[in-house]
Amino acid sequence: MTLSDSASTVASAPLGGDAPLIDPHAHFHTPYSNRIDWQRYNASRLEAGDRIGVRCHVASVLGSWGATSPTYFSSPDDQTRANDWMFDFAELHGSRVRAFVAVNPNFTTHALAEIERGVLRGAIGVKLAAARRADDPLVDDIASLAAQHGMPVLQHIWQHRRRDWPNQDASDGVDLARIAARHPRTTFLLAHIGGGGDWAHTFPAVRDYPNIVMDLSGSGIDRGMIDEALRWVGAERVLWAADLTLCTGLTKLRALQHTGASAADIEAMRWRNAVRIFPRGAFAAVLPEIAPL
Amino acid sequence: MTSPLSASPADARPIDINAWIGAYPFREVPHPDPDVLVRVLDREGFSGAWVGHLPGAFHRDPEPSNRALYAAVAPYRAVLHPAPIVRPDWPQWERTLATAKSEGAPAVRVYPAQCGMGPGHSGLAELMLACGESGIALHITVRFEDLRQRHAMDSAGDVPAATLRALARLSGSRGHLVVAGAGRELLEETHWGLTPDEQARVWYDFGWIWGPPEDHFEHLVRTVGAARLAWSSWWPLRLAQQARALVDLLPQPLRDRTPDSAFADGRSIALSALTAASS
Numbered sequence: 001m002t003l004s005d006s007a008s009t010v011a012s013a014p015l016g017g018d019a020p021l022i023d024p025h026a027h028f029h030t031p032y033s034n035r036i037d038w039q040r041y042n043a044s045r046l047e048a049g050d051r052i053g054v055r056c057h058v059a060s061v062l063g064s065w066g067a068t069s070p071t072y073f074s075s076p077d078d079q080t081r082a083n084d085w086m087f088d089f090a091e092l093h094g095s096r097v098r099a100f101v102a103v104n105p106n107f108t109t110h111a112l113a114e115i116e117r118g119v120l121r122g123a124i125g126v127k128l129a130a131a132r133r134a135d136d137p138l139v140d141d142i143a144s145l146a147a148q149h150g151m152p153v154l155q156h157i158w159q160h161r162r163r164d165w166p167n168q169d170a171s172d173g174v175d176l177a178r179i180a181a182r183h184p185r186t187t188f189l190l191a192h193i194g195g196g197g198d199w200a201h202t203f204p205a206v207r208d209y210p211n212i213v214m215d216l217s218g219s220g221i222d223r224g225m226i227d228e229a230l231r232w233v234g235a236e237r238v239l240w241a242a243d244l245t246l247c248t249g250l251t252k253l254r255a256l257q258h259t260g261a262s263a264a265d266i267e268a269m270r271w272r273n274a275v276r277i278f279p280r281g282a283f284a285a286v287l288p289e290i291a292p293l
Numbered sequence: 294m295t296s297p298l299s300a301s302p303a304d305a306r307p308i309d310i311n312a313w314i315g316a317y318p319f320r321e322v323p324h325p326d327p328d329v330l331v332r333v334l335d336r337e338g339f340s341g342a343w344v345g346h347l348p349g350a351f352h353r354d355p356e357p358s359n360r361a362l363y364a365a366v367a368p369y370r371a372v373l374h375p376a377p378i379v380r381p382d383w384p385q386w387e388r389t390l391a392t393a394k395s396e397g398a399p400a401v402r403v404y405p406a407q408c409g410m411g412p413g414h415s416g417l418a419e420l421m422l423a424c425g426e427s428g429i430a431l432h433i434t435v436r437f438e439d440l441r442q443r444h445a446m447d448s449a450g451d452v453p454a455a456t457l458r459a460l461a462r463l464s465g466s467r468g469h470l471v472v473a474g475a476g477r478e479l480l481e482e483t484h485w486g487l488t489p490d491e492q493a494r495v496w497y498d499f500g501w502i503w504g505p506p507e508d509h510f511e512h513l514v515r516t517v518g519a520a521r522l523a524w525s526s527w528w529p530l531r532l533a534q535q536a537r538a539l540v541d542l543l544p545q546p547l548r549d550r551t552p553d554s555a556f557a558d559g560r561s562i563a564l565s566a567l568t569a570a571s572s
Contacts, residue, residue: 015538015541015542040508041506041507042506044505044506044507044508045505045506047505047544048504048505048506048542051541051542052542158441159442162445165441196439196441196442197441197442198442199442200320219439219503220439220442221531221532221535222320222438222530222531222532223322223323223528223529223530223531223532224320224321224322224323227323244506244507245503245504245507246504246505246506246542247503247504247505247510247535247538247539247542248535248538250534250538250541250542251532251534251535251538252532254534254537254538255532255534258336
């Protein structure tokens with residue numbers, strides 16, 4: 001893929017408004033997954049992002065997406081190859097795409113080495129899927145290393161895990177709160193409050209842990225979800241994001257103005273919180289009107 | 294009573310085919326009141342809505358729910374078109390349907406999953422046929438919430454495609470079936486399991502179909518066609534902006550040749566049902 005393959009031809013006003021917008025929860029596919037349409041998928045994401053007004057996709061690749069090891073339990077070799085692809089892709093797209101380094105905590109030495117390698121390749125965050133519960137002691141060294149590099153940890157979350165679900169050792173807000181308490185210097189980005197499960201359980205679970213911020217992504221667009229998130233943790237701890245469905249992302253973006261959030265709150269959710277939690281200068285190139293960063 | 298076809302005739306904006314008023318038993322939904330719905334519809338570009346009474350979907354007897362619905366929407370009949378519940382396994386359901394007709398309802402709702410009616414249920418078939426003769430669409434809600442978040446007491450499950458196909462395949466039917474909450478898989482399993490004549494009497498709200506980057510919505514617009522896909526808000530359960538977001542995110546060349554009016558809505562479906570019944 002080249003830049004020209006995916007560059008948007010759309011010049012009209014962004015569907016999500018002119019103000020800066022960062023998507024801190026994105027994914028791309030690779031030639032190593034089972035999808036023969038991986039290039040179309042990636043191009044669609046970038047094109048739709050351009051039309052919505054996303055200035056930067058902060059993205060990860062979860063191993064082979066199930067082709068040669070399970071999506072949420074990626075083998076070290078698959079994850080290394082995926083990270084390499086992600087770093088290359090981010091490099092190709094410059095400021096438009098930034099990378100998370102994704103790791104499997106079951107392979108601690110490998111995971112820590114991948115994070116160091118990721119930092120050298122420009123990664124700006126750590127992605128944890130569901131190979132281990134968030135509060136497992138195996139995650140401690142990863143959380144510590146992320147803090148050393150000033151990077152947030154994006155943790156896949158099932159909102160209120162009432163039972164074990166197939167193909168993942170999912171964590172919920174209570175699990176994440178436990179590790180957040182152990183690592184107060186680490187910022188944890190709680191993934192997709194609209195991504196499945198009961199979001200109402202998550203908000204009180206994380207309320208008292210200021211190092212947990214939540215992203216709005218996921219296919220869920222329940223009325224009341226954003227309002228309750230703001231009521232429990234405030235706009236400073238909520239980030240707009242899309243994950244796998246940019247359509248619901250646009251819907252939630254447009255709904256923000258009807259939640260009672262102030263202009264400053266909406267600005268925080270669109271991009272300011274991302275600027276705060278990711279390493280300094282991570283988005284400087286896509287926020288030229290904002291200085292200094 | 295106001296006809297769904299004459300409502301705000303100068304307003305060409307789509308009529309939403311899936312909204313409710315009233316509380317939801319499994320979680321709080323903010324201010325699910327008709328006056329709020331009227332304001333939201335206007336704000337989000339709808340000229341009106343087919344409105345059901347949400348609590349009644351989970352009650353045994355639909356009659357109190359229907360009375361509450363008619364009373365609640367009465368002050369807003371230019372915009373809110375009642376879609377009451379008919380249980381074809383409940384005594385005197387034919388009278389309930391007749392009342393719906395006299396009240397100017399463009400559709401009646403049946404909840405097969407909540408009432409324990411599976412594919413091929415004879416009562417559903419009788420209701421579908423009767424709706425066709427009455428010029429009223431039959432509206433089925435596949436699901437209310439994502440499977441992953443449902444309350445432990447919400448064990449009804451989704452309406453399967455087999456139920457939808459069975460209704461659409463009824464011999465001699467003039468019935469019009471409107472399906473709310475279908476994803477791509479269920480929609481395709483239904484649509485491509487029907488003859489062209491049968492396909493032409495089924496519509497699907499598109500609020501649960503994914504846009505980019507999966508692009509299921511684009512795929513269905515290109516294959517099934519916009520005429521089978523209907524505008525909806527899903528208020529008060531879901532954010533009402535989703536249908537517009539999906540249309541706005543269609544690839545620009547496809548969007549350019551697919552105006553809003555290319556999709557179905559409450560007005561076009563109601564007109565089709567009335568025309569079929571009178572033919």
